Amino acid sequence: MTKPWRTYLLWFAQEHVEFRVAEIDSLLSLFNIEMRFTHKPVTEPYWIVEFASERDVQLLASRSVSLRNCLELWGHEKEVWKLHEKLKCYPRNLMDPYLQPNKSFKIEVETFCKHFTQKEKVDKIETFSYLPVQGPVDLRNPDVILQYIEYYGTVANNPPELPYDVFFGRWVASGLRQLIKKLSLKTRKFIGNTSMDPQLSLLMANQAKIKNGDIVLDPFVGSGSLLVAAAEFGGYVFGTDIDYLMLHGRTRPSRIAQKKREKDESIRANMKQYNLEHRYLDVLVNDFAMQFWREGCKFDAIVTDPPYGIREATERVGTSKENYTVSEEHLPTHIPAKIEYGISNIYKDLLSFSAKHLKVGGRVVCWFPVFRQDYNEDGLPSHPCLKLVANCEQTLTKVTARRLLTFEKLRDPTEQELNMDHKEITDFREKYFVVREETRKERRMKEARVREENRLQHIRDKV
Ligand SMILES: C[S@@+](CC[C@H](N)C(=O)[O-])C[C@H]1O[C@@H](n2cnc3c(N)ncnc32)[C@H](O)[C@@H]1O
Structure with a gap:
């Protein structure tokens, strides 16, 4: 019997956004992996996708430079309370293998485009205390990493009060950002x-x-x-x-x-x-x-x-x-x-x-x-x-x-x-030098206009 497809969250670095699709397409083709979209990407730093096997996600991440990390997605909602409701109903048979007494764990909080203090993050972690985890907490080298992500859009200087999207899942792999x-x-x-x-x-x-x-x-x-x-x-x-x-x-x-x-x-x-x-x-x-x-x-x-x-x-x-x-x-x-x-x-x-x-x-x-x-x-x-x-x-x-x-x-x-x-x-080059000369000329003229206006203003001020 073939295994059911699982849902994964791919979280990307918000850099060279246009290259993302091309890179992932190339890697899927290189490794002969099939991936299905649940959420079609626009400009957000995340995709919600499905893979037939976790090995496929790991292979993809082992080569991707655009990818920051991948989670097996346990819940995605627009509102925090709904995410908690969703998690409480998440099938135990899918969660249990990772929450056994012999598996150490930690919960991480990521907030995209909004800063929170460590204390605020710990408070957010506390809200997941209902999860049936049985193993010990290990912050350095846990067997399982669970991640909670709040997404506040991509405009860092004006984030909304509440997140646009919230996610929870199990970390599966990281991309190759450290190689950069x-x-x-x-x-x-x-x-x-x-x-x-x-x-x-x-x-x-x-x-x-x-x-x-x-x-x-x-x-x-x-x-x-x-x-x-x-x-x-x-x-x-x-x-x-x-x-x-x-x-x-x-x-x-x-x-x-x-x-x-x-x-x-x-x-x-x-x-x-x-x-x-x-x-x-x-x-x-x-x-x-x-x-x-x-x-x-x-x-x-x-x-x-x-x-x-x-x-x-x-x-x-x-x-x-x-x-x-x-x-x-x-x-x-x-x-x-x-x-x-x-x-x-x-x-x-x-x-x-x-x-x-x-x-x-x-x-x-x-x-x-x-x-x-x-x-x-x-x-x-x-x-x-x-x-x-x-x-x-x-x-x-x-x-x-x-x-x-x-x-x-x-x-x-x-x-x-x-x-x-x-x-x-x-020939890009020929036009480049013409345009550069025009831009420089325009800039020189603009600077001369500003200087002249300042001079006249100075005279007016004196009078
Ligand atoms: C944009 S640079 C390449 C930079 C390179 N990717 C790097 O990381 O250093 C283009 C190179 O093409 C070389 N080049 C120019 N004309 C060439 C020619 N006719 N045959 C071979 N190389 C040429 C230049 O010497 C230059 O090193």
Whole structure:
């Protein structure tokens, strides 16, 4: 006989809210887990869902960065008294296994968006004294954690008198929030100006469905932040970048207080710092526009943050001079010239490369810069062999954003598709500098107007 589905409360961190659905969908698909919604999410930090087995919830939480924790839900109401009534009627056979004399326990109180003193929290705990718990209280290392949550909305500075929702349940698992702290850029050995923060790097690795033993590539690797996250989830990682100085840890230090880079700063040193060196394949100086990979070489996943041309150049090896040659004697020390690569060509190359070098079912996860006002899904890069499975926005400024695109490879490209023409993509960079100049001009004019008004006011005051 199959076990009945149980109801669970998934409580999320209220950060990168738009990425939540995509992350959970990717993990459900990675672990082949089925989840049913009881409460469809809107903007609240919680979902009420059903799973066929507790193991599924634990698996999901073992990889989720968005998730704070999961409870087996024993009661959810709008009013506190109703929650107590509900709990008093909760089937004993479902509760009893966790309330036995040999099981130590504690009750925790969480209040979302409203602060309560410890004394007030203890008073709230006392209201659950009717629960038929038989084991001893253990506040440090209990066998069972019961949790009571009061939800006061998401506007911290003006919470309502009474909670909107109250929940009670048994803690089942916590998400991976502690990993974000462990991988913090503040304490990382080697970082660059565009190092990706750990939370987003881990979200990308989850979007890529990285699992133990996967071969993962970042072709615009920079300081290797995405490799760290991919290796944390079991990937064997490889990176390439055009910037020799970056890959050799010789660029100017990114930390204000640091005058000189330490001798041993490198992506490998980061891997060592996190005990992930055994997952590190290597990095190589390479212009992505000039491919060197064997025809049949396949990756399980590609995770990358290509340059947008704002904080780093979008360049490729090349020259605008006609019939340019380098003499034999200068070849060994020759540093090739560079020309503009362009966003359109970068994404065209990235998707063509992914269509060719990903395994079928593998994913490429990449950031794509947009002007929020102009954004239109038709303007995104695309390829007939890749299906866009997720597309989440991270707002950067009032007018700009970047979107995390996740493509899944459907099939290998045909001969024709290997050499196909791609649609042009609007160059974010060109408009960025025009808009930035306009914004600066507007700001300068506004400041001049304010100065003039102050001057006139000063004269009026004197008169
Ligand atoms: C946004 S950064 C990547 C940052 C990286 N995710 C990290 O965490 O440090 C983009 C990188 O692309 C590299 N790049 C620019 N043009 C390139 C090219 N033609 N081929 C390969 N890498 C290139 C830059 O040197 C830069 O390191």
